Amino acid sequence: MRLSRSLAYARNVAVVEVEELARTYRTSTGILRRRTVEVEAVRGVSFEIAKGELFGLLGPNGAGKTTTIKMLITLLLPTAGTARVLGLDVARNAREVRKRIGYVFGGDRGLYERLSGLDNLRYFAELYGVEPRVQKLRIQELLQLVGLAGREREKVEGYSRGMRQRLHIARGLLHDPEVVFLDEPTIGVDPVGARELRATIAALTDAGKTVLLTTHYMFEADALCDRIAVIAQGRIVAQGTPQALKAGVGEGTVVEIEVYGIEDAVVERVRALDGVSNVGLEARDQKQVLVVQTLPGRELVHAILGHLHGSEVGRVSSREPTLEDAYVALVE
């Protein structure tokens, strides 16, 4: 499925074209002594998204993902570089771009609390110029799609977080946009709700839409995205298919060792071992897990355990690298 779609992209013109896009924020503090600070949120990112592609933009908080999306959806002007959506410049042809894109932002705000879900959709249908005759049918279709049919006349203030997220998605699709921007759409949603939302997102590309998705959930990006760009400190540090990114970490093994109260000096000694490509220490429940990525063909479990002498050690396991390992290696 993914391969056939990838072959299709090669024949298609890019729907989203981003070239050296940059955005600097200028903030001032103080009343008598004004001090201006410039923050480079996005520092010249470039990527393309082909028609029907589901493209992931991954990165830590503050990496520049949302700022990039805000420039693409015409909410912010770039300070440098260009971006085109369906061939239209986002800075110069804002209104034409707006007619053709949908935007879904994760979180439970951004809806009219005192209105029903139906009235929220009706209002935005008006703003997107959906004809009254089409409106009713379209809203019913979308309510079915996101699983809110039957609850649409309730006020949004009584909606659960998952219901709000689903309403966000329905709103973003009201005008049947060709390109959809999804900014952390499953954040804070329970596992069952998130799975349903992922199925809805996957259905978008099946319906021919082009999707740009940001998420912090690596398994989500791995499962959904055709290609991924990893952004860190405003720059794209890697770009490719999930498989290519995982391969970029190396063909080695990831060793995970449960430890309790390990010292930083021990972690550094493990990091210095020949054959170790990356080391991380993660907190999981009541314990710590030392995650060590090794180079291909290197068996380092005994050497690592040797350095943990004196520390309390729990379960030891090894596995293939995941997208999360690739991501951690790229952004750290």
Added chain:
Amino acid sequence: MKSVRVFFVGGLISYRALFSWLNPWVYVPSFLVMPIFQILLFVYIGRSAKLQSDSFYVIGNALQFAAIPCLFAMANTIAGERNQQTLGYILITPARRLPLFLGRALPVATNGFFVALFALVAGSAIVGTHVAASGYAPIVLVIAVSAFACTGLGLINAAIGLVARETAVLSNILFGGLLVLSGANVPVHDLPIVLRQVSEGVPLTHGIAAARKLASGSSVGSVLGLLGAEALIGLAYAALGYALIRGTETLSRRRATLERA
């Protein structure tokens, strides 16, 4: 056609969405009871100090109270988008901005009209003032024009609220300013000269003067100048308010001024 729907249908939905005072528990005391108290306060002060007639205060305060719905509601229905974090979603729609923002002014002005009309009718009945029979219909028109003019000031208030992220403080200050300057309780010619000049440029001053003349039996023709001045002032404020809102949107794309929650 799409813009017409955005103006009427969209304007009404967003008014319902963002103006929280539409709850009867808030609406009745705020819009129907409070103006009566304001009227009674100034009527009794006037009687006690032997200043002006009861009719002077009833008309002045009934019309001046239109400022409450017009200032607060206008600010809430536009600046409130930022508090609800819906502003970004509005701004990325292709909807034309003139019907998008001015459509919200129509229910605001309509509500201001009804509040002032109710205050005038109820206040007159309670205090026992007399209005010339020929004046009723033209006074209704004067109230409508005055509510529109005050909504124009409300649009400026909304633009400032959009940036300042606060609407109640400025709305209260403007209401207080109109209480002094509009001639509702102090005849404009008794104000210090500087304030008198300011009074000529604020909404309601000409409307209140026109309503008083009509109530005392003057002809419609004799107040056309006042009515025209009130309408022009309203148009000027509305145009400035709209320009400020558009300017704020443009500035926000450049400097992200509306981005920060």
